[in-house]
Amino acid sequence: MDIADWRTKIDEIDRKLVEMLNLRAEAAQEIGRLKRVAEMPIYEPDRERAVLTQVQQANRGPLQHRHLLQIYERIMDVMRNVQKDEIVGTSEEPVASDTERDAEVQD
């Protein structure tokens, strides 16, 4: 396989990753709704630690644990914001434009 072939493979993987990340966001939203009703906090450090432990246990490489954790820390930051939007009721906000892509989320 040459570089172009590997990139085609990466593009396929990316489409699946985008789909899985959206499924994860959907679940985070649902949990957000349930937390709103139950008046539970968004940030639950025990659950976050459990997620990171499971992710490490599922890791068969070649990604090193620290690399996977770097990615997961970002995924969980974003999911916490998705859940916050759900709880404070701003979930109907339209998808952001390209010009917003460099905006930092401060949580």
Place this chain on the structure above:
Amino acid sequence: MDIADWRTKIDEIDRKLVEMLNLRAEAAQEIGRLKRVAEMPIYEPDRERAVLTQVQQANRGPLQHRHLLQIYERIMDVMRNVQKDEIVGTSEEPVASDTERDAEVQD
């Protein structure tokens, strides 16, 4: 579904995400090997822009584009490091221990 059910679903999604991220890392390593032979640069801004455009096009929500891009910027940072390890020949480094998880990668 209650919160525990949604978390079980998230755990399943995470196992698949870890698998897909590792497949992507594998492809990045292969590209790294080919780049080493061809003496090509690791950082290719045109390719990175193309990846981000495709990822946005594949996004059907509920993740907002800016959230997806925040995750992808981290994924691409990490993959660049994976590729760099491949090119400079440090890919045999063992997986990092838990104690390294907070280490920041400065590239």
